[in-house]
Amino acid sequence: MGRGSKIEQAGMQQASGEKTPRTERGRRTLRKLLDAAASEFGEKGFHEASISGITRRAGVALGTFYTYFDSKDAIFRGLVKDMSDAVKQAAGEAVREPMSALEVERQALAAFLRFASEHKEVYRIIDEAEFVDPASYRAHYENTAARILERLKAGADKGELRSDLHEAQAWAIMGMNVFLGLRYAIWGSGDCDADEIARQANLLIGEGLSKN
Template identity: 70%
Template sequence: MKMAASATEDHKAPRTERGRKTLRKLLDAAAGEFGDHGFHEASISSITRRAGVALGTFYTYFDSKDEIFRALVADMSEAVKFAAREAIRPDMQALEIERAALEAFLQFAGDHKEVYRIIDEAEFVDPDSYRSHYETVGTRIVERLQRGGQDGAMRGDLGEIEAWSLMGMNVFLGLRYAIWRREGDPGPKEVARVANRFLRKGIEG
């Protein structure tokens, strides 16, 4: 599965379909290259080789390795959001949305194991992108919790503390059950089911 196109919206955005395809190829190649080798070992020439484009083409879209890395973090943020949204149907109730979004996220992370390494490396390569990624997701979750409170499926007094708790749950379940998956582990559907029970009812006896 390819990631949703986006990123680099404010600079050098391609205007043609062909340009958008080349940008997509560069971002996918960068995901592979940064995922395999990390930021410091990755090179622009390896990215263009993987993408099957000329080295000079890179500079039509990006000024530097830093810039494509930043664009990739934004692109992956978008792709994660897109994967979760795809799983949601309009008739779902707020807690069912959380279950479906987590299942889709676990599936996505299993199919794109590089996503953790790249977003985590942003903490060192580009701290602003790293923080902005989580703050954006956190804000989105606060909004979902508020909608859940309005329609009665969730308590009416939820806020940022619960949103960051929920985000942390999902990130760590992805780490354990997608990235560090072991033979015999429960799959995305079962992990999302158990986590959703936790989310609904808590763990009090």
């Protein structure tokens, strides 16, 4: 399954030490392996997926796999990091200055919804990480919440948001975004109106639900 530009441009540092590719050819091969792993894990799940299935999808020799990863667990960890970086990049590219704090959140959510619509496997893979590699799972959400909190604090510094912001508000926004993606990008009929969904969510952030 082909991968979109957001994933193609994401960080390529999943292999560590001497396994980090030093050449453009090596980086392309690593990209092929990660893309193939996304398809393999996304379709079969971690336990049914295999290294041979990944290399067949990537069109590389089985021995090539071990140039970059030590095991199926290792490439899964690398893939979770890769997808987390791609989500971060998709949201980051949607944010342009000058933009109000609420507009930043609206655009970031819309970008995430579009990304999830194009890469539905991201939900299965991240969810499986809770059991396969809990540290990667936790890091994904902690880093995402930290980015949201940083954006909110930037809005507060500009006088656009309340000054008594709490970490819990960033986690609440992240939780809303995750489940909106599940409902509309994953369970939807394929015609996810990312901009309208993000607009509705933005009304909740900006105005709340109280009548007055």
